[in-house]
Amino acid sequence: MKVLVPVKRVIDYNVKARVKADQTGVDLANVKMSMNPFDEIAVEEAVRMAEGKGGHAAGTATEIVAVSIGPVQAQETIRNALAIGADRGILIQSETDLEPLAVAKLLKAVVEAEKPDLVLMxxxxxxxxxxxxGQMLAALLDWPQATFASKVEIKDGKAVVTREVDGGLQTIAAQLPAVVTVDLRLNTPRYASLPNIMKAKKKEIAMKTVADFNVDVAPRLTVVKVTEPPKRTAGIKVADAAELVAKLKTAGAL
Known part of the structure; x- marks a missing residue:
């Protein structure tokens, strides 16, 4: 089974994002970037499918392809996925930050070329x-989808997915090929070992451009302004529970 795993290069989750002075977007200059944490979980799960870990039969995944859309520096993100255990990568170079619909259209083109059995993202x-x-890609492909996965099993040609929903857990079965989006509690990604990091440097990354796929990626939205959230105001102290209840009853008191 071939598994396609989209991975995105984002600001590292430990870094506080800063807004540009002209409020046109987020300042990315000299900022540490890394793989999107949810995508890292997807890569880990795909590798476990290949290794026979996490409840999967060994060899469930026979090939893992990591694909990213972004600047040339996104090769580092793909190399990270390769170091974790992906077999090869595809980078679609784009210097502009594409909207979700454009990303879904490009991924659809990649899926049609690669013909994976599962898109795990x-x-x-x-x-x-x-x-x-994920939802847009499934709609464009007309594939079954399972979102917010906290557990994934592959059996009898189906992806059996336990989903985290407001009321608890929901288990559904999606006929392959399918799109599955993963949540935080699916697994804990491994740290890539130094030997695997060195091996990843020799693995293939196919370089593509947006123009190669003949896809309309024109933006549908216009960003008017980007601002930081307002700073929290100082709280107040109350003498006792009765005063707290009284202030909670008074709109705008706190």
């Missing part, structure tokens, strides 16, 4: 927090 990227690409 993070539920969202921590930069835009859109949580949209």
């Amino acid at each position: 993070g539920k969202q990227a921590i930069d835009g927090d859109n949580n949209a690409v």
Whole structure:
């Protein structure tokens, strides 16, 4: 079974994002970048499918392809996926930050060329927090989808996925090929070992451009302004529970 894992280069989750002075976007100059944490979980799960770990039969995944869309520096993100255990990578170079629909269209083109049995991806990227690409990709491909996966099993030609929903857990079965988006509690990604990092340097990364796929990626949205969230105001102290209840009852008192 071939597994395609999209991975995105984002600002490292430990870094506080800064807004540009002209409020046109987030300042990425001299900022540490890394793989989107949800995508890292997806890569780990795909590798476990190949290794026979995490409840998967050995050899469930026979090939793992990591694909990224972004600047040439996104090769580092793909190399990280290769060091974790992916077999090869594809980078679609784009110097502009594409909208979720454009990303889904490009991934659809990659899926049609690679013909994977499963697309395993993070539920969202921590930069835009859109949580949209997986669902859009499934719709464009007309494939079954399972989102917010906290457990994935492959059996009888189906992906049996336990989903985290507001009311608890929901288990569904999606006929392969399918799109599955993963949540935080699916697994804990491994640290890439030094030997695997060295091996990753020799693995193939196919370099593509957006123009190679003849896909309309024109933006549908216009960013008017990007601002930081307002700073929290200082709290107040109350003498006792009765005063707290009284202030909670008074709109705007706290």
